[in-house]
Amino acid sequence: MGAETSTLAPSCPPSGPEQERVFSAVNAAFGSLGRACLALDGAFRVRYASDLFDALLGPGAAARLRGSPVEAVLGAEMFGPEGPLRHALLAGEKREGWRAVLHSDGTDARLMSVSAAPLQRDRYGVCDPEARYLVVLRPADEATEEASGPIGGFGLIARSQAMSRVFRLIDTLQHSEATVLITGESGTGKEVTARIIHAHSPRKAGPFVAVNAAALPGDLLESELFGHVRGAFTGAVRDRVGRFEAANDGTLFLDEVGDVPMHLQVKLLRVLQEHTYERVGDSESRLTTARIIAATNRNLRRAVAEGTFREDLYYRLRVFPIEVPPLRARREDIEPIARLLLSRASARTGRALQLSPEAVRVLLSYEWPGNVRELENALEFAATVARGQTLQPEDLPPEVLDGGSILHPDRASLTASGVAPPGTRPRGSPGTTRHGPPAEREAVVRALEAHAWNRIETARALGMSRSTLWRRMRALGLE
Missing domain, CATH: 3.40.50.300 (P-loop containing nucleotide triphosphate hydrolases)
Incomplete structure (x- = not known):
């Protein structure tokens, strides 16, 4: 959020006639291709809206949109303070082929394909210097390529094709x-x-x-x-x-x-x-x-x-x-949903909470038998016990951290391979050390070498989650 400027007025000041002509040219170019476009200022408010919005949202919509926060038009799931598109633009990155719901007061919502990018400074100085980002939209049913990014709208966010169908x-x-x-x-x-x-x-x-x-x-x-x-x-x-x-x-x-x-x-x-x-x-x-x-x-x-x-x-x-598919059948949705739920928890607690990469890996490896409701409860638990601003794996509930018994149906086969099932010690082990029992360490090394140290394949072969394997490797000194 530090990249946003605090000197911008809350609404768009009038722009000059030359700047209006420049945007009119952009408007005409995109409009001829059936695309609507928005130019946003540094506070993510609409500075310009193309005439095509009058056809999408009703007469006078383009004029009404000017000065509005973009999240009021395309949803907080994508463009709110914790939205992934806002963060990408602040980082100077572009995104193409995402999905968001276009809506305005008194109009029907409509699923759109969204591409967004930071505006480059032009050499002639004719573009509005307050315009920082460009957002281009087209009806999602006209898009021929597969979605390449999350879908946001209706208070939900997802990335999977399964949920894309539900949105449609x-x-x-x-x-x-x-x-x-x-x-x-x-x-x-x-x-x-x-x-x-x-x-x-x-x-x-x-x-x-x-x-x-x-x-x-x-x-x-x-x-x-x-x-x-x-x-x-x-x-x-x-x-x-x-x-x-x-x-x-x-x-x-x-x-x-x-x-x-x-x-x-x-x-x-x-x-x-x-x-x-x-x-x-x-x-x-x-x-x-x-x-x-x-x-x-x-x-x-x-x-x-x-x-x-x-x-x-x-x-x-x-x-x-x-x-509505279960969460385990659309694992690509877990991270965007978790970040959205965590942003809501942050708003309630007044803390700017974030997920560490290690915590994300644990969330992705769990089966989530309780689906989104269980994910929300797990994040509420983590937000309560976390001491810092970044949630770590150890902040998550024990059953999530352990990967859940559903991930380990054949615990006997793990013991037979020399690798202890999660939450247990190998049979006959007198205790644990930094490098663990030699037999277990040797078994993990053999499994890693057999799969070219690919942790995903190794975890699958050992019948455990990736996060469990990662924690076992760390305990055994195999990082």
């Missing part, structure tokens, strides 16, 4: 009110995805109402969903509005829909088919205008085959399916 599906749903079924393991962000879909849908002005079907027994869940009238059951002393009614003109999020009891599945199917329901204890039909987004971590196809979930309901819910 969210983008596709902006003008739709179709029923959506979100699947994925616990902690992958299914509710976050549902909230994003709602916030970028025609119903964004309406309420977002969430209910967890697994958290309530069947009778209470029925009352929670449909409401009840006074006297419907013991304790029903007044009429109560259900979640379907509360979500009218908005979105009802049914979390863990795979846990809905069979007798309620019939009523839920009727709501999806006819948009009507009755409160518990009432015979009067009511109309609901709620849009349904459901989520589950269960395999509903298997549940249908086993007879625990209705097939007709499954297909009614699965009009537009979205699968």
